[in-house]
Structures are given as C-alpha cells and as structure tokens.
Amino acid sequence: MKDATAKITRTTTVYGRTYKISAAATGSEDVDLEVLMLNGSDEEIGRLMGRIPRPSLHSVGQALSALAGITSGARAPGSGNKRIDQLRKTYPNAYQPWTDGDDQQLAKLYGDGASIKDLSTAFGRQTGAIIARLTVLGQIEAAVPPRKPPSQPSPTAAVPDRPAPASDGIDPPF
Structure with a gap:
C-alpha cells in the first residue's frame, strides 16, 4: 500500500x-x-x-461480506434448532436479525435493480426473507393484504358434529 x-x-x-x-x-x-x-x-x-x-469497491465489499457469512456460518455454533441449522447450510443468515447496515444496503441494491434471487445470494437469506424485509422497508407493497383479526363466532352458530351430506346425495361412510 x-x-x-x-x-x-x-x-x-x-x-x-x-x-x-x-x-x-x-x-x-x-x-x-x-x-x-x-x-x-x-x-x-x-x-x-x-x-x-x-467504482467496484462496493461490489467487492458485498462479495467479501457474503463470503464471510458463508464461512462464519460454518463455524458458528448451532442455533439449537435442526431446521434452522439445516437452512443455514444454504442460507447462512437465515433467521438472523437484520442490521441497519443490511437494511440500507438491501434498499440501495434493490433500488439499483438487483433481482430478489441475487439479493438472496448476496445476503445469505431465503427469497421470502428478502421480500419480507423489502416490504418492511417500504420498498415493495405486500403481496397479500394484512389479515383482519378473526371475528367472534356468533353464539347461535351451530357446529355440526358430522360433515354435511355430499352434493350427490350420498353420505360419507362415517
């Protein structure tokens, strides 16, 4: 240097x-x-x-960060959850908290036109996690509207103790 x-x-x-x-x-x-x-x-x-x-410094930094995630994930102690440990073999940052730096970098890269698949690879997270975080950050709209709270069942609603007859008139054998 x-x-x-x-x-x-x-x-x-x-x-x-x-x-x-x-x-x-x-x-x-x-x-x-x-x-x-x-x-x-x-x-x-x-x-x-x-x-x-x-101009290439940012991309090189991303590559090094992705590599660090892969190698540190291999050395990190297990999460205690077999499913998460298995996921982390492919997605080293699965279920890890997002940092402010991650959020800024994700929003920038997405704004620059990076694909969800490329972001998934760069951040070591599942595509669903990328989509969810972009939604939280206001970068994309939720694909499914938020659920409404379940309404209370009416006290007069009857709960059948057996299935309704089939439309062909033949009752199920139970």
Whole structure:
C-alpha cells in the first residue's frame, strides 16, 4: 500500500480470529485493499491484497461480506434448532436479525435493480426473507393484504358434529 494519500484501517475479531482490514486511496481512481488474518496468538495466518477500481469497491465489499457469512456460518455454533441449522447450510443468515447496515444496503441494491434471487445470494437469506424485509422497508407493497383479526363466532352458530351430506346425495361412510 505505497503512495497512499488516505488510509483507513478497521480490526474485528470473529471466533478467535482477528481481521485487520485496510483500505488506502491512491492518487488514481483505485483503492489498495489489504485483509490480514491473525490467529489467537496474533500470528499471521493469511493475507489478501489487491488494487480495486473505486467504482467496484462496493461490489467487492458485498462479495467479501457474503463470503464471510458463508464461512462464519460454518463455524458458528448451532442455533439449537435442526431446521434452522439445516437452512443455514444454504442460507447462512437465515433467521438472523437484520442490521441497519443490511437494511440500507438491501434498499440501495434493490433500488439499483438487483433481482430478489441475487439479493438472496448476496445476503445469505431465503427469497421470502428478502421480500419480507423489502416490504418492511417500504420498498415493495405486500403481496397479500394484512389479515383482519378473526371475528367472534356468533353464539347461535351451530357446529355440526358430522360433515354435511355430499352434493350427490350420498353420505360419507362415517
């Protein structure tokens, strides 16, 4: 990351591994990116470096976020629910809470024309979760109107103790 005019570094620790992420603006329209992976003893166990055109930075960030979701989902302790654990093999963020950052990114990408399927892949969530969240965010209208509260049954409504006869006049055999 030589000749950088501005540099930002962030550090985060996930499941005992520390990630130091640095981005440096160069004199050109490129950004130098470096991701350093450290184990619990602060020994370097991996490094990713490259120069990215500034317009591509958002897409690269999404790809890294999706990859982080896939790998952390594989290492994360189980949810305690077999169905959710099985879903998370395909959708690493299934039933995880949405963050404000997720909401902003989802609304932006949808507004930019991303498909529901692409958003599902990028966010590691089922298509139904994407549609539901876009509805909550006011980006799309609900496909089904909200249910009305059930009305109280009238006290005079009779509850049959056996099914009504079939329209052909033949009663069921029970």
